[in-house]
Amino acid sequence: xxxxxxxxxxxxxxxxxxxxxxxxxxxxxxxxxxxxxxxxxxxxxxxxxxxxxxxxxxxxxxxxxxxxxxxxxxxxxxxxxxxxxxxxxxxxxxxxxxxxxxxxxxxxxxxxxxxxxxxxxxxxxxxxxxxxxxxxxxxxxxxxxxxxxxxxx
Amino acid sequence: xxxxxxxxxxxxxxxxxxxxxxxxxxxxxxxxxxxxxxxxxxxxxxxxxxxxxxxxxxxxxxxxxxxxxxxxxxxxxxxxxxxxxxxxxxxxxxxxxxxxxxxxxxxxxxxxxxxxxxxxxxxxxxxxxxxxxxxxxxxxxxxxxxxxxx
Numbered sequence: 001x002x003x004x005x006x007x008x009x010x011x012x013x014x015x016x017x018x019x020x021x022x023x024x025x026x027x028x029x030x031x032x033x034x035x036x037x038x039x040x041x042x043x044x045x046x047x048x049x050x051x052x053x054x055x056x057x058x059x060x061x062x063x064x065x066x067x068x069x070x071x072x073x074x075x076x077x078x079x080x081x082x083x084x085x086x087x088x089x090x091x092x093x094x095x096x097x098x099x100x101x102x103x104x105x106x107x108x109x110x111x112x113x114x115x116x117x118x119x120x121x122x123x124x125x126x127x128x129x130x131x132x133x134x135x136x137x138x139x140x141x142x143x144x145x146x147x148x149x150x151x152x153x
Numbered sequence: 154x155x156x157x158x159x160x161x162x163x164x165x166x167x168x169x170x171x172x173x174x175x176x177x178x179x180x181x182x183x184x185x186x187x188x189x190x191x192x193x194x195x196x197x198x199x200x201x202x203x204x205x206x207x208x209x210x211x212x213x214x215x216x217x218x219x220x221x222x223x224x225x226x227x228x229x230x231x232x233x234x235x236x237x238x239x240x241x242x243x244x245x246x247x248x249x250x251x252x253x254x255x256x257x258x259x260x261x262x263x264x265x266x267x268x269x270x271x272x273x274x275x276x277x278x279x280x281x282x283x284x285x286x287x288x289x290x291x292x293x294x295x296x297x298x299x300x301x302x303x
Binding site: 020 | 290
């Protein structure tokens with residue numbers, strides 16, 4: 001390896017840092033709605049064990065009358081701490097919003113059922129428990145409010 | 154889900170440490186696949202091993218941060234759980250340690266390959282606060298528990 005090639009390898013690694021980092025930051029906390037067809041099907045099957053719906057029993061807290069944030073976290077996850085603080089503060093401020101934080105180690109069933117790949121992932125539920133959208137990565141208050149607005153429309 | 158009784162650490166410490174490690178990894182890459190580069194990479198791997206054993210605040214980079222950098226910065230009330238950065242140290246140890254071992258077996262190209270991978274991870278941590286090991290944790294958990302019904 002000539003010195004020129006070595007310097008190029010360093011530059012390539014630093015370029016990868018910038019590209020990956022910017023993409024990661026833009027994606028964090030962004031609200032992604034569930035496809036309308038999936039939502040409609042989940043809402044139309046109220047009684048049989050529904051795949052795309054969660055019940056208060058399954059998550060261990062009552063559902064919010066507007067939205068419930070189901071946060072899947074792991075112990076090795078600093079953004080999870082910050083996201084939990086933001087969402088629980090929001091749930092405290094608003095009587096119609098509920099928040100629960102679950103550990104992925106305990107809830108691998110939900111991880112697989114909803115194909116969760118990273119922590120934190122926040123599933124957004126409507127008042128019937130239908131999963132209407134999700135966010136992953138660190139969620140700030142603006143993200144959470146945007147999710148509330150977007151998902152009610 | 155902070156474990157009760159665990160005192161948080163200053164989150165800027167691990168990022169500073171990752172920056173120092175990134176600089177050393179640049180040195181490794183510039184030295185190329187020879188004995189000097191392997192020596193520096195071994196030092197880096199040993200530092201990661203220290204971080205795995207004692208937590209990131211127990212490394213020499215952590216000591217450097219507390220003694221030289223933190224006194225010059227405004228104090229922060231933000232605290233982070235020490236477990237995530239410790240897990241990241243383990244990821245760093247696996248990447249650089251594999252490089253050192255494979256190079257010791259005679260494949261000298263392992264030094265720049267491992268250093269480049271570790272540089273991307275350390276750079277993302279230092280510049281963006283992204284902990285690659287933490288992002289990959291859930292994927293690892295899913296693979297380990299494949300076929301286990303919960």
